[in-house]
Amino acid sequence: MEETLKKVETQKETFSNKATYFMLLGRILNVMPDYDAIAYGHLSKAVKLDPKLVDAWNQLGELYWKKGDINNAKNCFTGALTHSKNKLSLRSLSMVLRQLNVNTDQKLANVEESVEKAKEAVQLDITDGMSWLILGNAYLSLFFSKGQNPKILQQAMSAYKQAEKDPVARNHPDLHFNRSAVYKFEENYAQALEGFSHASLLDPGWREPLIQEQRLLTYLSSVAEMVEEKGKVRGKRLQTLSQSPRDSALGPYAGGGYTSAAGKTVKLMRCTFKDLDDGVNPERVVLGKVACTVPTEELVPFTFCMLDEAETCVPVNVYNLAQGSGVKIGDTVAIPEPFLQHVRVSHKGKEFDYKSIRVSTPVVLVVNGRKLGRDKQVGTVLVVNNLLD
Numbered sequence: 001m002e003e004t005l006k007k008v009e010t011q012k013e014t015f016s017n018k019a020t021y022f023m024l025l026g027r028i029l030n031v032m033p034d035y036d037a038i039a040y041g042h043l044s045k046a047v048k049l050d051p052k053l054v055d056a057w058n059q060l061g062e063l064y065w066k067k068g069d070i071n072n073a074k075n076c077f078t079g080a081l082t083h084s085k086n087k088l089s090l091r092s093l094s095m096v097l098r099q100l101n102v103n104t105d106q107k108l109a110n111v112e113e114s115v116e117k118a119k120e121a122v123q124l125d126i127t128d129g130m131s132w133l134i135l136g137n138a139y140l141s142l143f144f145s146k147g148q149n150p151k152i153l154q155q156a157m158s159a160y161k162q163a164e165k166d167p168v169a170r171n172h173p174d175l176h177f178n179r180s181a182v183y184k185f186e187e188n189y190a191q192a193l194e195g196f197s198h199a200s201l202l203d204p205g206w207r208e209p210l211i212q213e214q215r216l217l218t219y220l221s222s223v224a225e226m227v228e229e230k231g232k233v234r235g236k237r238l239q240t241l242s243q244s245p246r247d248s249a250l251g252p253y254a255g256g257g258y259t260s261a262a263g264k265t266v267k268l269m270r271c272t273f274k275d276l277d278d279g280v281n282p283e284r285v286v287l288g289k290v291a292c293t294v295p296t297e298e299l300v301p302f303t304f305c306m307l308d309e310a311e312t313c314v315p316v317n318v319y320n321l322a323q324g325s326g327v328k329i330g331d332t333v334a335i336p337e338p339f340l341q342h343v344r345v346s347h348k349g350k351e352f353d354y355k356s357i358r359v360s361t362p363v364v365l366v367v368n369g370r371k372l373g374r375d376k377q378v379g380t381v382l383v384v385n386n387l388l389d
Contacts, residue, residue: 004028019050027059035066054080058088061096070099090121091134098141111145114138129166133175136160140178148320148360157182173199177209184216185300187317187358192216193347215297220345220352222294223303223315227354230313231291231305241289241330244309249332251366253285258336268336273312276340278355286338286357288314290331302326306333306357315356318365325376327367334366335359 005028008021015021026042040063046056061076077093080086094117097110118135125131136159143152160179163169180195193216199209226232233241247254247270257267268285276284288306291313296303301317304327308314316335318326327333338357345352359365362376 019046019053022046023056030059052083054084087121087124090117094118094134108145111141129163129169132159132163133169173202190345219296224352226305227313233291242307242311245332249369250334251369272308272310273314280339285336287334290327318359320377321362322376322378
């Protein structure tokens with residue numbers, strides 16, 4: 001950086017456009033990860049001398065971003081686009097729109113606009129993997145901001161797939177880290193672990209991928225241990241928890257069915273965990289006792305293990321659950337039309353093989369004969385990592 005800076009400074013007199021000269025000085029200093037006041041001075045001069053110099057506006061926007069001044073960063077990228085529609089400004093604007101400190105309604109509007117700006121960047125150059133990566137991140141934010149529509153999540157994964165075709169984006173740790181966060185949310189743990197590990201290899205100085213990989217391994221170990229040891233419940237306590245609960249514990253699901261929010265009558269047949277098939281189990285309901293909760297460093301998902309009358313132990317992962325609203329050991333829980341997943345993982349010498357139930361919203365659960373209310377549900381937030389290009 002210092003050698004390049006000296007070379008440009010020695011050729012100062014050869015620049016017919018002084019704005020370009022100051023822009024280059026600022027751009028060279030701006031390669032560092034932190035805010036640089038000298039770079040700011042050069043770039044400020046550049047945009048004053050030539051307000052149409054798009055590269056200077058983009059660099060100045062990045063500097064404001066590093067400083068934590070998101071509003072001025074947005075103004076810079078927006079200003080650059082008034083002079084020239086370019087993919088760098090569009091990508092940067094897409095990212096900063098998602099970081100503005102605004103109210104909930106405005107935040108959703110910003111995320112939706114973020115998706116549109118990322119789309120525009122892709123349309124300018126469909127071969128640019130970094131634009132596809134930013135679009136994937138924007139879709140991912142939209143998924144968690146707007147009702148968790150599976151179609152939007154699929155659009156995010158499709159964008160990541162396009163990004164991987166580009167040799168530059170393919171070797172960007174953000175791609176593998178953010179996509180692994182999706183895999184983890186989907187409980188595709190094998191690919192999540194592989195992605196976190198790969199992100200760590202691409203950027204050994206970035207500790208977060210390694211931390212996430214180790215946390216996930218620890219979580220899987222804890223779940224597998226609890227399943228194997230039936231929640232560490234033994235003797236009379238095991239006999240008590242595995243006693244068949246009465247049908248009255250099904251609450252609104254008792255009587256063989258219930259009426260959905262759409263007014264449709266849904267039939268339900270009580271069954272054991274061993275009766276369940278992989279995937280969604282329509283018209284079935286399981287009922288059991290909570291044997292344990294699984295400790296984790298993260299709030300999502302809330303995981304507990306259930307025992308049925310056959311003493312089968314199955315972990316249950318509940319998403320979008322309000323903090324402090326989890327179940328307790330000994331609670332009776334009913335789950336309608338349970339979604340069963342088979343977890344098979346082999347990673348760095350560790351093996352995991354068990355089946356679990358995924359519950360996307362807590363409001364379908366019946367705990368001790370009573371259906372959980374809407375106050376027990378909150379939206380899950382997934383942090384998307386954005387590095388400056």
